[in-house]
Amino acid sequence: MDQQHAYRRQLRTYAIGFVSALVLTCAAFATVRFHLAPPQTAIGIVFALGLVQIVVHFRFFLHIDLERSARDDLQLILFSTLITLLMVGGTLVILANLHHRMM
Structure with a gap:
């Protein structure tokens, strides 16, 4: 039962990471595609979303905390x-x- 619990916890961690990465990617694409901000601000938003996505990858996929x-x-x-x-x-x-x- 302990292995199954660990498996479910790891699967949940990967699912949270995947959904977070997907949301951040979609937010970056939506910012550029739908002109949600002026060009200079959009560059900053995309850069910030990229940095957050790096943290998400480190935490949820590389298991670095x-x-x-x-x-x-x-x-x-x-x-x-x-x-x-x-x-x-x-x-x-x-x-x-x-x-x-x-x-």
């Missing part, structure tokens, strides 16, 4: 994200510089 054992995983993910952002940002700076020099 603020417990002591999960903090190591979270630090690894945050460090990987930092390195990726630095690489992408550096590439964009170089490309912008090249574009500026060619004009």
Whole structure:
């Protein structure tokens, strides 16, 4: 009975995560599709919804929370994200510089 209870709890967690991710995605698409906000505000709304969706994925699908054992995983993910952002940002700076020099 304990395994069945754990299975149902895990299934419920995945269902909550799926519905949350689906609602956030639909909200972002609806904001852009139906022009619910001015363009600059819509970009901010979509960005904020994306950040919330990252948190939803971390919590419900990757099972990363603020417990002591999960903090190591979270630090690894945050460090990987930092390195990726630095690489992408550096590439964009170089490309912008090249574009500026060619004009």
